[in-house]
Amino acid sequence: MRGNLVIGAVLVGLTVVAALVSFVWTPHDPTLVDAAHRLAPPGGDYLLGTDKFGRDTLSQLMVGARTTLYVGIVAVGIAAVIGTPLGMLAGMTPRGWLSELIMRVNDLVFAFPALLLAVMLGAVYGAGTLTAMIAIGVATVPAFARIARAATMQVMVTDYIMAARAAGRRGPAIALRHVLPNIGSMLIVQASVSFAIAILAEAALSFLGFGTRPPTPSWGRMLQEAQELLFSTPRLALWPGLAIALAVLGFNLLGDGLRDHLDPKLRRIRAER
Amino acid sequence: MLSVEALTVRADGVELVREVSFGIAPGERVGLIGESGSGKSLTALSLMGLLPEGVSATGSATLQDQPLLGVPDKRVKGLRGRVVSMVFQEPMTALNPTMRVGAQVSEVMTLHGVPRAEARERALDLLGRVGVEAPRAYPHQLSGGQRQRVMLAIALANEPSLLICDEPTTALDVTVQKQMLELIVELAPAVLFITHDLAVVASVCSRVLVMYGGRVVESGPLREVFTNPRHRYTEGLLAASKLTPRGTRLPIIPGAVPSRFPSGCPFRDRCAHASPACESDPALTGEGHAYACWHPRD
Amino acid sequence: MISYLAKRVAVLLASTATAGVVVFAFMALLPGDPAEVALGVNATPEAIEALRRQWGTDRPPLTQFLDWIGGLAAGDFGVSYVTSSPIGQQIGERLGVTLTLVVGGMVIALIVAVPAGTFAAVHHRNPLGALISAASQVGIAVPAFLAGILLVFVFAVQAQALPSGGYVPLTEDPSLWFQSLLLPWLSLGLVQGAVLTRYVRSAVLEVMREDYLRTARAKGRGRMGALWRHGLRNAAIPVVTVLGLQLATLLIGAVVVERVFVIPGLGDLLLNGVAQRDLLLVQGVVMVLVVAVLLVNFVVDVAYAVLDPRLR
Numbered sequence: 001m002r003g004n005l006v007i008g009a010v011l012v013g014l015t016v017v018a019a020l021v022s023f024v025w026t027p028h029d030p031t032l033v034d035a036a037h038r039l040a041p042p043g044g045d046y047l048l049g050t051d052k053f054g055r056d057t058l059s060q061l062m063v064g065a066r067t068t069l070y071v072g073i074v075a076v077g078i079a080a081v082i083g084t085p086l087g088m089l090a091g092m093t094p095r096g097w098l099s100e101l102i103m104r105v106n107d108l109v110f111a112f113p114a115l116l117l118a119v120m121l122g123a124v125y126g127a128g129t130l131t132a133m134i135a136i137g138v139a140t141v142p143a144f145a146r147i148a149r150a151a152t153m154q155v156m157v158t159d160y161i162m163a164a165r166a167a168g169r170r171g172p173a174i175a176l177r178h179v180l181p182n183i184g185s186m187l188i189v190q191a192s193v194s195f196a197i198a199i200l201a202e203a204a205l206s207f208l209g210f211g212t213r214p215p216t217p218s219w220g221r222m223l224q225e226a227q228e229l230l231f232s233t234p235r236l237a238l239w240p241g242l243a244i245a246l247a248v249l250g251f252n253l254l255g256d257g258l259r260d261h262l263d264p265k266l267r268r269i270r271a272e273r
Numbered sequence: 274m275l276s277v278e279a280l281t282v283r284a285d286g287v288e289l290v291r292e293v294s295f296g297i298a299p300g301e302r303v304g305l306i307g308e309s310g311s312g313k314s315l316t317a318l319s320l321m322g323l324l325p326e327g328v329s330a331t332g333s334a335t336l337q338d339q340p341l342l343g344v345p346d347k348r349v350k351g352l353r354g355r356v357v358s359m360v361f362q363e364p365m366t367a368l369n370p371t372m373r374v375g376a377q378v379s380e381v382m383t384l385h386g387v388p389r390a391e392a393r394e395r396a397l398d399l400l401g402r403v404g405v406e407a408p409r410a411y412p413h414q415l416s417g418g419q420r421q422r423v424m425l426a427i428a429l430a431n432e433p434s435l436l437i438c439d440e441p442t443t444a445l446d447v448t449v450q451k452q453m454l455e456l457i458v459e460l461a462p463a464v465l466f467i468t469h470d471l472a473v474v475a476s477v478c479s480r481v482l483v484m485y486g487g488r489v490v491e492s493g494p495l496r497e498v499f500t501n502p503r504h505r506y507t508e509g510l511l512a513a514s515k516l517t518p519r520g521t522r523l524p525i526i527p528g529a530v531p532s533r534f535p536s537g538c539p540f541r542d543r544c545a546h547a548s549p550a551c552e553s554d555p556a557l558t559g560e561g562h563a564y565a566c567w568h569p570r571d
Numbered sequence: 572m573i574s575y576l577a578k579r580v581a582v583l584l585a586s587t588a589t590a591g592v593v594v595f596a597f598m599a600l601l602p603g604d605p606a607e608v609a610l611g612v613n614a615t616p617e618a619i620e621a622l623r624r625q626w627g628t629d630r631p632p633l634t635q636f637l638d639w640i641g642g643l644a645a646g647d648f649g650v651s652y653v654t655s656s657p658i659g660q661q662i663g664e665r666l667g668v669t670l671t672l673v674v675g676g677m678v679i680a681l682i683v684a685v686p687a688g689t690f691a692a693v694h695h696r697n698p699l700g701a702l703i704s705a706a707s708q709v710g711i712a713v714p715a716f717l718a719g720i721l722l723v724f725v726f727a728v729q730a731q732a733l734p735s736g737g738y739v740p741l742t743e744d745p746s747l748w749f750q751s752l753l754l755p756w757l758s759l760g761l762v763q764g765a766v767l768t769r770y771v772r773s774a775v776l777e778v779m780r781e782d783y784l785r786t787a788r789a790k791g792r793g794r795m796g797a798l799w800r801h802g803l804r805n806a807a808i809p810v811v812t813v814l815g816l817q818l819a820t821l822l823i824g825a826v827v828v829e830r831v832f833v834i835p836g837l838g839d840l841l842l843n844g845v846a847q848r849d850l851l852l853v854q855g856v857v858m859v860l861v862v863a864v865l866l867v868n869f870v871v872d873v874a875y876a877v878l879d880p881r882l883r
Binding site: 107108110111112113114115116119120122123124196200203204207208209223226227230231234237241244245246248249252253 | 586589590593594597598708709711712713714716717720721723724728735819820823826827830831841842845848850853857860861864865868
């Protein structure tokens with residue numbers, strides 16, 4: 001299934017390019033309120049039309065891509081940086097009390113979905129991009145910890161780890177030089193899948209008003225603003241909806257494609273067990 | 274009773290088993306030996322109608338005058354488990370892990386029309402005869418040998434006229450192997466016994482078929498084939514299995530089973546006696562003790 | 572089995588208690604005093620002090636926590652700082668609506684996913700099976716609230732067959748109740764169904780390769796008969812885990828979908844609570860949702876043991 005990898009990479013690439021280009025150029029100012037051009041139809045000066053404030057939809061979509069990727073990168077980064085070492089630690093001492101503690105805490109965090117964390121954070125500090133990113137990141141930690149633990153446990157029983165241990169190498173050295181490179185591919189796959197989930201979560205939070213604050217454009221809030229105009233101007237919901245679905249599809253396909261692509265290696269780890 | 278004529282198994286246009294013919298008389302125990310990749314398991318699975326997806330069999334095979342090949346699965350499945358049964362190689366995974374073994378034995382009887390209560394009673398009896406008196410156990414609670422005996426009970430439940438065993442003892446400990454073989458000899462009707470272990474064949478079978486490269490290369494009464502092999506492959510197989518005195522080199526067949534066999538005699542690229550004549554197909558000839566070799570051992 | 576159950580119950584209770592500490596501690600971090608916030612900047616210190624005493628927020632945090640968690644165990648969530656009505660009663664009214672949404676969504680997801688996933692696995696070599704896989708992949712990429720908006724557009728705006736939002740209680744009019752919930756159910760169920768289809772497909776594919784399925788066929792069963800009698804229960808084991816995760820996702824999805832369809836469930840209560848800074852209410856609803864997730868995990872663990880004798 002090389003197709004998965006290609007389609008996924010293209011969709012993700014499109015999102016990234018749109019976001020990068022938006023730094024230097026957008027057709028219009030995405031936040032410019034222009035009463036004269038309210039709800040302008042697609043075509044002409046406004047390729048995808050404008051919303052009820054006269055803001056250009058295409059420009060908003062481009063900057064929205066930036067918001068989405070920003071939240072995704074920070075959230076997945078938080079999850080990977082916290083989850084991976086904890087998971088590796090638990091995987092390297094699978095029968096120790098520390099491993100048990102890490103996994104129990106993991107299960108507990110798992111009971112707090114991103115949305116609840118964001119609502120709680122929002123209630124305390126006021127909702128915004130930062131609280132959304134932290135909430136999504138923390139809620140994603142268990143996924144990384146679990147995959148890192150499972151992968152580490154598989155690697156730990158291979159011959160080369162045994163050899164490294166027999167040679168007197170210490171835990172941290174083994175973790176950095178032998179375990180991490182070998183579980184890297186699984187973590188990359190997990191990152192891609194988690195990124196897709198983070199995009200979904202960010203969109204939902206912005207939709208509810210717990211994500212990115214106005215006037216910064218965000219796909220989720222574009223949808224929320226479009227909902228009341230669904231009867232008169234459904235296209236306003238179409239574009240952000242499509243953007244979310246394609247970006248999520250892209251990261252999911254990329255993850256699947258990478259998994260298939262890296263599978264021979266994963267299979268070898270499994271066979272060596 | 275069982276008669277196989279020109280059985281050929283193909284996958285993606287490649288012939289994995291070619292023109293195999295043999296018969297089994299009632300009560301007879303026939304061994305089918307050869308290295309892995311020789312086509313012995315595919316031969317057995319095609320008789321059961323259990324070939325994997327994408328693999329198909331042609332030729333003819335009849336058991337008690339009922340066709341096994343070239344008929345829809347609907348008709349063959351009425352024979353499976355009733356007239357012909359099979360015990361597989363891997364006892365650890367062959368039983369359903371979520372079902373009690375007693376239920377798994379009685380299932381094969383109710384499936385072929387035995388009333389539920391009677392099936393349950395006979396399942397108890399069968400499990401007793403194979404020495405696993407734990408009908409309420411789940412497979413994971415039994416050892417490999419016990420599970421294989423449950424498989425045997427399932428296979429024999431409907432008193433089939435032919436039992437096919439595909440390496441039934443390979444995954445078992447040596448002592449457990451012996452018990453299992455004794456049970457098969459004691460309980461089974463006619464048997465087609467597939468193995469690569471020559472000692473096992475010798476203890477169970479009276480006649481033997483040797484397969485290589487998807488073909489039967491030698492067949493005949495066990496004693497004759499084992500003491501006086503004619504095909505060069507059989508010769509090598511027997512030599513490789515003999516215990517050799519310390520210090521002498523273990524004779525082996527040079528090379529490994531190739532992924533594609535050559536045309537003509539499939540063994541010629543590994544055979545020390547190969548000549549240009551071997552590029553054409555040798556026929557399986559001989560009454561009783563037959564072999565397909567241009568340069569047979571005297 | 573008994574010791575397994577006992578261990579699971581112990582884990583459930585411990586997690587619930589810890590979750591209670593986390594939720595309470597989190598809300599205790601709130602900058603500013605709820606009484607001050609409620610009375611506004613012009614309130615006299617005496618009035619604020621009086622309100623504090625009334626709510627009990629003048630007591631040490633530990634006392635407050637023990638009081639709160641003790642109340643929870645008895646179903647008493649305290650009194651709302653904003654509306655002065657008992658929170659437990661409000662949660663009780665809303666919980667039923669949200670659970671109806673979640674259960675309905677799950678039922679639709681199962682109705683879609685079990686046949687579709689099984690079909691896609693059995694026919695994994697032909698185009699129709701591949702088409703189902705592709706469709707489920709697309710479905711996964713659509714968040715429930717977006718599915719809701721799409722459904723509203725098709726069934727409310729275009730076809731004008733169903734309401735675009737609002738909720739009618741079952742006791743008032745069963746037919747309108749059903750109509751008001753159909754689109755929310757579908758938005759939750761179709762999306763989760765797409766996710767579940769993938770897991771059902773891979774579980775069935777896995778099981779189809781198992782030796783015991785070949786054994787079942789050797790007994791005289793057909794391909795589908797063997798899968799039905801021996802495959803589905805075994806395939807259900809991995810699917811049940813996913814089902815548990817999905818119930819948690821559905822619960823949270825319901826919070827968002829309630830917003831789309833203006834349905835007075837727990838999500839609506841929670842979001843209004845945050846908007847009005849009704850701290851104790853938010854605390855209570857979050858706790859209920861967290862406990863619901865923990866309960867689902869518990870049920871999954873037990874279901875696991877029932878399905879798989881190796882775990883007992």
